Amino acid sequence: MSANREIEARLRETAGKLLSEKKVGLFIGYEKASLPFRTTPLFLSRAEEAERLAWNPFCTANLSVYLPRLFQAPADARAAKAAPPPPTVGVALKGCDARSVVALLQERQIRRENLVLVGIACPGLVDRRKAEKALGAHEALGAGEDARGNIRAVVEDGTEVTLRREEVLAGACRECSSPEPSIHDFLLGTPVEAKGAARRRKDEPESQPLEARWARFQKPFPAASAAMPAVRSARCVTARPACSIRPGPGGSAPERTSPTSPSTIW
């Protein structure tokens, strides 16, 4: 049984339990969609329907978007008074989605006490576009996952194609630094190792010190120096009086009067 299957079984069990014990009035999760490589959001209010819940590498949607509207009070004061109390909601959350929930909580768009966060230690999701590209001319009719996490798709002529997991994993998931939700009430699945730090590319600007970045930034703009060579930036349309890079009105000649003193009025 693959990790995702295990999570799916536990998700159904947890959601069913929460609903039948009336801990939540509504559970938001994923359901298998009619198209391959996709899932659709599922809003459950009956415990018997928990079997409809799905968890697979195609559960890309961020379910936290459905939360604020459940807690929104009517703008009209009288209507707000008469409005029913906000519901208790259970929601399936990946590590990345938990960040949105944290932001929503900070802005008081949702209420923590009315939420049951079912966290999922996410092993990584499939990029639908990558999968479709990998299939080439073939069109998938159905897709699933095998025990090793590779993606198996049935294509239009009935044959089965296996796509390697590394090939179709979403870019963000390859470098995910928070596969587990930072806040949760339940955590399903075995903890996944964060890969972000290990995979950070060393020569990316964000890993360099500020001074090195500035030097790099200066390189394409020699025009900013005092003696201006006849260099144009890549986007130059010779709109020189308006140019933010080339100095001076007209911007052409490097002729400069002696440096003026800084204006005292600022």
Place this chain on the structure above:
Amino acid sequence: MPSEEIASRTRSEAWEPRILAFLCNWCSYAGADLAGVSRIQYPPNVRIVRVPCSGRINPFFLLRALQNGADGVLVSGCHPGDCHYISGNLAARRKFALFKVLMQDAGIEPERVHFTWVSASEGGRFAAIVQKVVEAVQKLGPNRKLVKSHER
């Protein structure tokens, strides 16, 4: 400004950061006004530009401020959900999140650009924020990287 003058500006005790603050008309400007009316003391290094909404501000304004000699920039709008124009402050927040990343990518100290919320009733908070921004920019020293020499 010639480089030796910049150097002397850094060395001298007299250097004071110049902060340009863009405040929205409905919350932060009123907050700054309240700070003044309540006689709350805050550093005089901040020059305020009033805008109708923080969403009015183009990130290029901030860039121009830094190019034209401001040592730091402060943008302040209404708290989320309180915007007079419903969601201008949220649009502003998105822009500035990106702008800040851009600044860091180009090698500008991120502490030069500050973004915050101040409501009309938060005079004390405004004063505290100005204090904090001035201290942060003071630590960095004068802004030299983006300044355009011909405009000095």
